[in-house]
Amino acid sequence: MSVREAILQRWSARKYDPNRLLTDEEIFLLMDAARRAPSSYNTQPWRYIIGVNFDDTHKKLLGILVPGNAEWAKDAPLLGLLVGSTKYPDGRPYRDYRNDCGMSLMSLFLQAVELGLSCRAIGGFYPDRAREVFGIPEGYEPVVAFACGKPDEPKREKEKKPLDEIVFRGKFGEPYGFGR
Ligand SMILES: Cc1cc2nc3c(=O)[nH]c(=O)nc-3n(C[C@H](O)[C@H](O)[C@H](O)COP(=O)(O)O)c2cc1C
Known part of the structure; x- marks a missing residue:
């Protein structure tokens, strides 16, 4: 699969097949992709707490999500918290730590596409509870949670802004002008 194909195929599922467990090799590939992301001064500020195939950590991660997210995320075989x-x-x-963490997570998300999986970032969680449950030390902040697994629903295509709304030349707001 090309990078272009992975980018086009990526989407954030909200229904997962709980019977499609993840293999050790898949977990390795996902986390190794996350590890290789760029970061300021190569600081690599990301730390991941992961719960795999409904283990105890998976249960703990479900417990830090707001109820609406926990309801759908419970069936995803991989849950994670990015700190x-x-x-x-x-x-x-x-x-730049949040930016760099985002780069790492996107790397993981794109690797997931190649494995036939879908990931969804989850901002709706309780950071204070996460800090307590996982013993997150001072100097680290919970950034975002995520779920990953085999989608159990058809792909939902999200509308994305056209290039001319987001890419400028000369001045902010002046479209670059693709296809001129
Ligand atoms: C930082 C962040 C926080 C998010 N939080 C949630 C969330 O709490 N619950 C949820 O269902 N989706 C959440 N999402 C998923 C977005 O809604 C989703 O990425 C967006 O609608 C675009 O869809 P796509 O990823 O399929 O392109 C979050 C995404 C990001 C990047």
């Missing part, structure tokens, strides 16, 4: 370091190793504030 980011808010400081560089020398103690300076790490302004």
Whole structure:
């Protein structure tokens, strides 16, 4: 599968097949993709807590989601919480840590497409509860949770903004002009 194909096929499912468990090899490929993302000064601020195939960590992760998200995420064989370091190793504030965490998660999401899986980011969770349940230390912040598995629903195509609404030249708001 080409990168282009993975980008076009990616979408965020909300119904997963609980019988399609993930193999160790698949978990390795997903997390290794996350590991290889770019980051400021190669700091790699991301840390992942993952629950696989309905193990105890999976149950704990379900418990930090807001009820509406827990309801659909319960069937996803992989649940994760992405935690980011808010400081560089020398103690300076790490302004870009959320951006860098996002790069890592997208890498994981695209790898999932190649494996026939779909992932969905989950901002609706309780950060304080996550900190307590998983013992997240000072200097780290819960960034986003996510679910991943084989979709059990047809792909829903989300409308994306046209290029001229988001790509400019000269000045902010002046379309680059694709296809001129
Ligand atoms: C940071 C972030 C937080 C999100 N939080 C939630 C959430 O709490 N619940 C949910 O169902 N989807 C959540 N989503 C998924 C988005 O709704 C979804 O990515 C968006 O509708 C675009 O659809 P697509 O990913 O299929 O292109 C979140 C996505 C991101 C990137």
